[in-house]
Amino acid sequence: MEKHFINPPQLPNWEQAFSQVVVVKSDSLQTIYLSGQVAMDQNLKLVGEHDLKRQATKAFENLQIALASVGAAPKDVVKITIYVKDYKPTDATIVGDVFRNAFPHKNLPASTWLGVQALALEGLLIEIDAVAVMSI
Template sequence: MIQPATHQIIKTEEAPGAIGAYSQAVQAGDTVYISGQIPLDPATGDLIDGDIEAQIERVFDNIEAVARAAGGTFDHVVKFTIYLTDMDNFGAVNTVMERKLATPYPARAAVGVAALPKGAAVEADAILVLG
């Protein structure tokens, strides 16, 4: 009989709480899967004000907080997926990532989408390997 996978739920107050039926992150072995983060202020749960670069910065701050709660950093990220309602904002994603991450950069995909939760313009998720 196949045993269910063992995993640990990661949760922190330094990032917005889940707004649906999901966890902020799940760790299975040395791998951490961080759920999509939109530019929510963790204290209020509201979308932040500001230009797209500020919103992207908030998304990465939220991911970083969840990574820390799992015992990791951006250095442990192996893959980001970025979701944008306007692909013209792709350059701003690169600007923020260059500022927040060190080389060598992780893998990344950018996906254009019609809409995101709460009317956000950007969302990102991440996969970390801690081992």
């Protein structure tokens, strides 16, 4: 089994705290673990302050960048977890629309959505982590 720890330069640099992507290769499969993606650009600037739709869009964009950094795509995601700060039922439509744009294919990943009191940094409204699996 091989493990690769990756911090794509197009994503915020958190390498002092964690790796953005961890790839585990075993036999003919590789499992890709994606750290929680948020609405921060590569310069650690918040995108879409107070705007859930803009933050969701940026977080899903960052998720796709993380996937692409190891040759994966949304279709390879098998599990996704979405954390929404101070979740309200009306947030489901906003997040759901952005989710469907990011995952337009028929077979959607297993999914958990959680309302949380706070996220790691002030101003963040959403965080998305995922697991993907690919053949080697």
